[in-house]
Amino acid sequence: MSTYGIDLGTTYSCIARLDSNGNPEVIRNNEDNSNTLASVVFFENENNVIVGQVAKDNIETDGDRVVQFVKRWIGKTDARTYTFDDKTYTPTEISALILTRLKNIVESQGDTVDDVVITVPAYFGLEERSATKQAGELAGLNVLSLINEPTAAALSYCARQFQEDRTILVYDLGGGTFDVTIIKMSMTEEGGIQKIKVLATGGEDVLGGKDWDDKLYDFILRACCDENGLSPEDLDAETRQDIRSKVEEAKRKLSQKEKTKVRIDVNGARTEIVITRNDFERMTADLVGKTMNHVEGTLQKVPDIDIDTVLLVGGSTYMPMIKNAVEARFPGKVQQHDPDQAVAKGAAIYASMLGLTVENDTADTETSESESNLSDDKRAELAAKFTVEDQTPRSFGPGVVDTKGSKNKYILENFIKIGEKMPAIATKTYYPIEDNQERVRLRAFENRSMDDALIPCVNEEGEPQATDPAHMVKLLGELIVNLPPNTPKTTPIQVTFKVDASGVHVEAINTSTGDKFETFLRTASDIDIDKSAVHQLRISSD
DSSP, X not given: OXXXXXXXXXXXXXXXXXXXXXXXXXXXXXXXXXXXXXXXXXXXXXXXXXXXXXXHHTHHHHGGGEEEOGGGTTTOTTOOOEEETTEEEOHHHHHHHHHXXXXXXXXXXXXXXXXXXXXXXXXXXXXXXXXXXXXXXXXXXEEEEEEEHHHHXXXXXXXXXXXXXXEEEEEEEOSSOEEEEEEEEXXXXXXXXXXXXXXXEEEETTOSXXXXXXXXXXXXXXXXXXXXXXXXXXXXXXXXXXXXXHHHXXXXXXXXXXXXXXXXXXXXXXXXXXXXXXXXXXXXHHHHHHHHHHHHHXXXXXXXXXXXXXXXXXXXXXXXXXXXXXXXXXTTOEEEOXXXXXXHHHHHHHHHHHHHHHHHHOTTOOOOGGGSXXXXXXXXXXXXXXXXXXBOSSEEEEEEEEOOSSSOEEEEEOSBOTTOBSSEEEEEEEEESSTTOOEEEEEEEEEXXXXXXXXXXXXXXXXXXXXXXXXXXXXXXXXXXXXXXXXXXXXXXXXXXXXXXXXXXXXXXXXXXXXXXXXXXXXXXXXXXXXXGGGSEESOOO
């Protein structure tokens, strides 16, 4: 069976597998003459949708029919949609088109894509993860699991260079997201298994190379206006698109040279803008500072840890200013490890490990070596070589009624907190709020708090809200628990949350009848908020 790892990136994506010797290899995109695929979609007309570099080339001439940076919107409750030729696409559906193109690249070279692992930023919450998995399924892929991008990069590094116990900080700056992850690599005493354990994560899912591009675009735009005595509003759409199309190339040149020239036609006149590396670094110093603030914040989560190695991952780490800033903080410890491909390669390793487990768990499945890109012996050796222990990206728990005191309060009880080992499982017993209650509406939330409980959980309109807005409470979904007639309010309802890399599973058991209800959560946009306390659970049986 052919298993693949996919790095679904904001600006570029990549697909990889293990060769017959167990080494990760990226599948080359022959049409674009590259190892990566531009994560750009061009809706030329209702019968022709183009993904990749050709789509990106049309940004200048047909920008209103081009979609890019869609990863920044995937799974967001306020995500925009895109309409072309009377058909509307969600970010998930756009992402599915990119994944389909990656699948087609493999199939055009005579192989099939059976099982995949898709990478996500470590800072993605449930909705973003669920939407990513759904995109894979819409593309016709069997998504074995998701894996955090820094963890995948560390797995790739570990497979190549691991020799001794060490603590690694992964600085992962992609096209649209930034993650910093501290990972402990160690050799277990039992059989020499290499263990990859995530100790702490941090970052931001709307910070990446695109923000550097935007700063450079604004600089060139202003320079063009100053040179021609114009205001930004005087530049037509074609000129703006021309500037936008040349930004990325200018950024790449400034990673190699001290200065570069950009030529733009403004009202029929050629305008030449000279940009120095110092100019670029000065205008983006605040962005570099933001990434380093996240580094320091993540280090504070594990204050007694000494960092042995820093891995720079992600195409945006090619900018000299990034390496210089990280090197200044960790002198002599910085390595630039396969920035564009490490994440996909690590995902390919993880996919093969999981793929073997799936086959072993399926008694009637037989896969010959000729049907697989890797022999069974090699895959078994791989699965026995590594263990990966990741962390929960958010805190999770149910909304319940606290009946203690003079006024009932609807609170969020955090079952599972940020940083717990995945898969994380927690169980607690609650009770109906009144006798003869016909059903329970059990709501599940995620947040960024480490508190045991958040009060209030929702505002008067029934919208998720914590005392501190920084907690970023999100309603993930709900589970309806039907109760038999004459159920007393002292009936125990056992509630279990299970969190893994792919999402959250909620289970409720009426312990008096054995009736079990379970769900994989829907997105919050599907939930009809019901403020009635009658449908809730309460904390105490008193």
